[in-house]
Amino acid sequence: MPESELNHESPERTLVSGDLAAFSRISGVDLANVLRIARDRALVLGNAGLAPGWHDAGFALSDLSAGLAVIDLSGTGLADLAARGTTADLMGPGPSRTISFAGIPVVVEPKDDAVGLHVERGHLAYIWTWFAAVLREPSA
Amino acid sequence: MSGWRTGAGWALDRSESLSFTFDGKTVPTFKGDTVASALLASGQRIVGRSFKYHRPRGFWGAGSEEPNGIADIHGAQHRPNVQMTLEPAAQGLRLRSINGHPTAEHDRMAFLDRFSRFIPAAFYYKTFMRPDWHLFEPRIRAMAGLGRLDLAAQGFGPSASVNTTCDVLVVGAGPAGLAAAKTEAKAGRKVILCDEGMHVGGSLLYRPARIDGQEARDWVAAMVAELTALGVRILARTTAFGRYDHGLTGLAEAQPGGAAPRIWHVRAAETILAAGAIERHLPFANNDLPGVMSAEAGLHYLARFGVAVGRRVVVATTNGTAYDTARALHEAGAEVTLLDLRGRAAAGQHPFRIIAGQTIETALGRRQVEAVRLASGERIEADTVLVSGGHTPTVHLYSQAQGKLRWDEGLRAFLPGDPVPGLRVIGAAVGIYDLSRILPGQGVVATAYGSSTALWPKPRAKGRIWLDMQNDVTTKDVELAHRENLTSVEHLKRYTTLGMANDQGRMSNLPGLALMAELTGRSIPETGTTTYRPPFSPVPLASFAGLRGGELMNPVRRLPLEAEHRVDGALFREYGGWLRPAWFGPDEGAVMREAKAARQGVGLFDGSPLGKIEVIGPDAAKFVDFIYYNTMSTLKPGRCRYGFVLTEGGAVYDDGVLVRLDENRFIVSCSSSHVQGMGLLLEEWRQDKFDRSRVVIHDTTANYATLTVTGPKSRDLLQAIGLEAALDDASLPHMALTLGQFQGDEVRITRVSFTGDRSYELSIRADRALGLWRRLKEAGRAFDAVLLGGEALMILRAEKGYIVIGKDTDGRTRPMDLGVKGPFEKRKGDYLGRRSLHLPAVADQARDLVGLESLGAEPLPVGAHVVETVAGKRRSRGFVTTSHMSPNLNRPIALGLVEGGSARMGEVVTLHHLGQEVQARIAPVCALDPEGRLLDA
Structure with missing residues (x-):
């Protein structure tokens, strides 16, 4: 695992819980562009523009920018790799973007021709090793 | 003489x-x-020895139904219990037969068969009881099992399992399965087709037949090409081993190069079972002799591999299919006699002798078949007996899916009954054996199954008649079970072990319960079957493990500053699921140096795994009051309080500091090993007991690095690096919080101590921590700062008597055992675990945490029991939980949980450990600075 990666500047991400409609109204963030991870919880990509903590409109925010690393997966082998990591459909994981991948919880961000996996930073070395092990195997 | 090679065999x-x-x-x-x-082909007849009696055994079948041909592969790709009928021959394989010592041919334990009357089924319930069964048990267990595991071998290489979905999964690629796959694929469905054989085609790989004007194998090849063009995924050497909830089927796909079979988790909208049927044995004396084989297998070996299994062959059959076998062997040059047990020969001209209506009374021979004797008394010389007692549909996956079987008297077989949603059974698996009915309208020319009869074993038959080859169960064992009144099919199975080996009764179950039915005057359906459970055939545990082995099993989390610590010479160990520095330096001597230096100057410790779970909302204070044993709602913003979280059973689950950031925001700073557990606990109570719209739980542990600065010079160091915060004791007393800045980033400065010294925890965004850490190290040189590893920290906290959950507590430890009684005695209102603390049973298991001073020079062993002799018996009254040599006190220190310990201060107790005894004095838990002056030093 390259040493520099562990201290790389992270993209802004905010955890929001509570009344998500109120959050969207006040912050101006479109809920269609957030990653829903529970009925009343979402991961906002980018700065929400609001202070962390409780907001009287009924929601709470916490910064999670440095807590997650994001790995982008793309290519013709993506489906094969995904089949070994998860039972979920990576491109269409369903209402919740939290899935189990390679045995750890990740947040899935479908992109145009790729998938972003938001992984707890403490697990980055593990999942990198997992990828290396899977990529050494013949295709299924 | 026995098997030999002909010039044919398309597979070679x-x-x-x-x-x-x-x-x-x-x-x-x-x-x-x-x-x-x-x-x-090499003429090897004896390929193993039976489990109990060590009788010589030869091959019975050609596929997964084979009960005898099991061997261990040794060497680089060691695998025990390999079915030789499914294992491709490869250059340099080293195989050892099972149960034969030194070889299957010459087994020194063969004499056991002479004592068979003394070791029938269930002998171990009656014999070897005196003086004590346990004297005999190890030897008997050592003789059990089939293959032997070579513990020095590498084992399977890992294979990641695969998850996939499809519209239709077809299990079995014989004629029915191939046709079904084509129908579904042409309808536009996504199809997966699997088969356990090396080649797809099922019985068409060896049975003579023409389909649509083509030879059977050519038809199979054309079908495979068409299916591939239609996008069907075809998996050969893949066994469907289990059917599970929600339409999940488990497949095990053989892998090359010593890797474990790959598990496929297939979720199909519909599953079609075309798993065929298994040929039945016939009941006659010595029917286990090498040379007695399945008629279908005889044809299979000849057609596919060019191996004629014998030269003088008797074929005994209850149906028409064995005529193909007889004809083919005759054409290959064998001398064939066919016994048609239906009473008349099949129509047509046959170039071999046919005897109609005569059963086999016994096979003759000592180590292999030499002849058969018919019921008429006629003796026929033979080196091989090929039998077809009918067929048993392979209904296992249907039954695993909770399908109810029904008995078909015409076919004398259990067939799938009512449909199971999402599951369809076709072909021989539903008792359709004629190819023309499996492939209607395709111009099939093949031998008809014809009429069939059944020959079940009869009570009181002469001689030893085998039912279960793998567990050495005979008809006499079934009769014994009946005499002992163990007549239910479940008792029959467990008393005799019928069907309990790894072939799971594929050949033995039906004749066994047919015999029991006759003995008890019931019908076969009234006797019933036992429960079908996965796996259909053995799957190595390594397959289920997949990639989860080595460093990929229970992976540890890694610190944001790991690379920096490695440069600084840290030796890493796992602590609570994290890889953390144990000490810094070339050897373990660094631990004592770090612990001493930190108390004298300043130590720097990476505490990033410490929990940082936010509890936010207008009900947050009410929430933490419920979660904690201690009252927390009175905590003011900017202050911290130490507390316990209990289980519902009243035991201490976690301890830690709660930090209040503002009216509506707390941080639960739980133990690093308990972050996931605490997160789940908090979320569960939030959802079950509180208004979810007024309190939320956010685990932000990973977002922050927490850098601990501890020691009498810690404040000096922080002032030197400049955090833009007031750090005087009036502004930041012990157990308080303030916010600072470092290079534009917010730093949460919490004054808490796990060492007992003045101590600060600096929490900063994990991706900004490196700069702060390096600044601390750089500025720390002026204060003789030392990098502190986990081992030194353990000593420092032990000197103060600070607990580590799970080390100084166990599943019974209550807060009052740790000296914290106040909340139990004074708190009103409910909190987690409160009710249980009032239960007498919980109170009765009290053990107090105390200090233990060794009376010798050496530290006490961790785990040593405090013992007392009561009524002549040694009884444990507690045990040592923590023990170190203290470099700051220059003597050993220890903590332990001891019954009534707090009332026994100063008492000398005896400790017992691994046969040795030492003495210790019960003392207060805090060995250093009990007044706590070091906190403000």
């Missing part, structure tokens, strides 16, 4: 000659052989 590549060894003997083979076909 005779240009590639190979060899392997079996029991030390070299066996020539060709590419395309299985181990079984090569052994048969």
Whole structure:
């Protein structure tokens, strides 16, 4: 695992819980562009523009920018790799973007021709090793 | 003489000659052989010894129904219990037969068969009881099992499992399965087709037939090409081993190169079972002799591998299919006699002798078949007996899916009954054996199954008649179970072990329960079957593990500053699921140096795994009051309080500091090993007991690095690096919080201590931590700062008597055992675990945490029991939980949980550990600075 990666500047991400409609109204963030991870919880990509903590409109925010690393997966082998990591459909994981991948919880961000996996930073070395092990195997 | 090679055999590549060894003997083979076909061709008759009686055993079948041909592969790709009928022959394989010592041919335990009358089924319930069963048990257990595991071998390489969905999964690629796959694929569905064989085609790989004007194998090849063009995924050497909830089917796909079979988790909208049927044995005396085989297998070996299994062959059959076998062997040059047990020969001209209506009374021979004697008394010389007692549909996956079987008297078989949603059974698996009915309208020319009869074993038959080859169960064992009144099919199974080996009764179950039915005057359906459970055939545990082995099993989390610590010479160990520095330096001597230096100057410790779970909302204060044993709602913003979280049973689950950031925001700073557990606990209570719209839980542990600065010079160091915060004791007393800045980033400065010294925890965004850490190290040089590893920290906290959950507590430890009684006695209102603390049973298990001073020079052993002798018996009254040599006190220190310990201060107790006894004095938990002056030093 390259040493520099562990201290790389992270993209802004905010955890929001509570009344998500109120959050969207006040912050101006479109809920269609957030990653829903529970009925009343979402991961906002980018700065929400609001202070962390409780907001009287009924929601709470916490910064999670440095807590997650994001790995982008793309290519013709993506489906094969995904089949070994998860039972979920990576491109269409369903209402919740939290899935189990390679045995750890990740947040899935479908992109145009790729998938972003938001992984707890403490697990980055593990999942990198997992990828290396899977990529050494013949295709299924 | 026995098996021999003909010039035919479409599966072989005779240009590639190979060899392997079996029991030390070299066996020539060709590419395309299985181990079984090569052994048969070489004339090897005895390929193993039976489990209990060590009788010589030869091959019965050609596929997964094979009960006898099991061997261990040794060497680089060691695998025990390999079915030789499914194992491709390969150059250099080293195989050892099972249960034969030194070889299957010459087994020194063969004498056991002479004592068979003393070791019938369930003998171990009646014999070897006196003086004590346990004297005999180890030897008897050592004789159990089939293959032997070579513990020094590498084992399977890992294979990641695969998750997939499809519209239709077809299990079995014989004629029915191939046709079904084509129908579904042409309808536009996504189809997966799997088969356990090396080649798809099922019975068409060896049965003579023409379909649509083509030879059977050509038809199969054309179907495979068409299916591939239609996008059907075809998986050969893949066994469907289990059917599970929600339409999940488990497949095990054989892998090359010593890797474990790959597990496929297939979720199909519909599953079609075309798993065929298994040929039945016939009941006659000595029907287990090497040379007695399935008629279908005899044809299979000849057609596919060019191996004629014998030269003087008796074929005994209850149906029309064995005529193909007889004809083919005759054409290959064998002398064939066919016994048609239906009472009349099949129509047509047959070039071999046919005897109608005569059963076999016994096979004759000592180590292999030499002749048969019919019921009429006629003796026929033979080296091989090929039998077809009918067929048993393979209904296992249907039954695993909770399908109810029904008995078909015409076919004398259990067939699938009511439909199971999402599951369809076709072909021979529903008792359709004629190819023309499986492939209607396709111009099939094939031998008809014809009429059939059944020959079940009869009570009181002469001689030893085998039912279960693997567990050595005979008809006499079933009769014994009946005499002992164990007549239910479940008792029959467990008393005799019928069907309990790894073939799971594929051949033995039905004749066994048919015999019990006759003995008890019931019908076969009234007797019933036992429960079908996965796996259908053995799957190595390594397959289920997949990639989860080595460093990929229970992976540890890694610190944001790991690379920096490695540069600084840290030795890493796992602590609570994290890889953390144990000490810094070339040897363990660094631990004592770090612990001493930190108390004298300043120590720097990476505490990033410490929990940082936010509880946010207008009900947050009410929430933490419920979660904690201690009252927390009175905590003011900017202050911290130490507390316990209990289980519902009243035991201490976690301890830690709660930090209040503002009216509506707290941080639960739980133990690093308990972050996931605490997160789940908090979320569960939030959802179950509180208004979810007024309190939320956010685990932000990973977002922050927490850098601890501890020691009498810690404040000086922080002032030197400049955090833009007031750090005087009035502004930041012990157990308080303030916010600072470092290079534009917010730093949460919490004054808490796990060492007992003045101490600060600096929490900063994990991706900004490196700069702060390096600044601390750089500025720390002026204060003789030392990098502190986990081992030194353990000593420092032990000197103060600070607990580590799970080390100084166990599943019974209550807060009052740790000296914290106040909340139990004074708190009103409910909190987690409160009710249980009032239960007498919980109170009765009290053990107090105390200090233990060794009376010797050496530290006490961790785990040593405090013992007392009561009524002549030694009884444990507690144990040592923590023990170190203290560099700051220059003596050993220890903590322990001891019954009534707090009332026994100063008492000398005896400790017992691994046969040795030492003495210690019960003392207060805090060995250093009990007044706590170091906190403000």
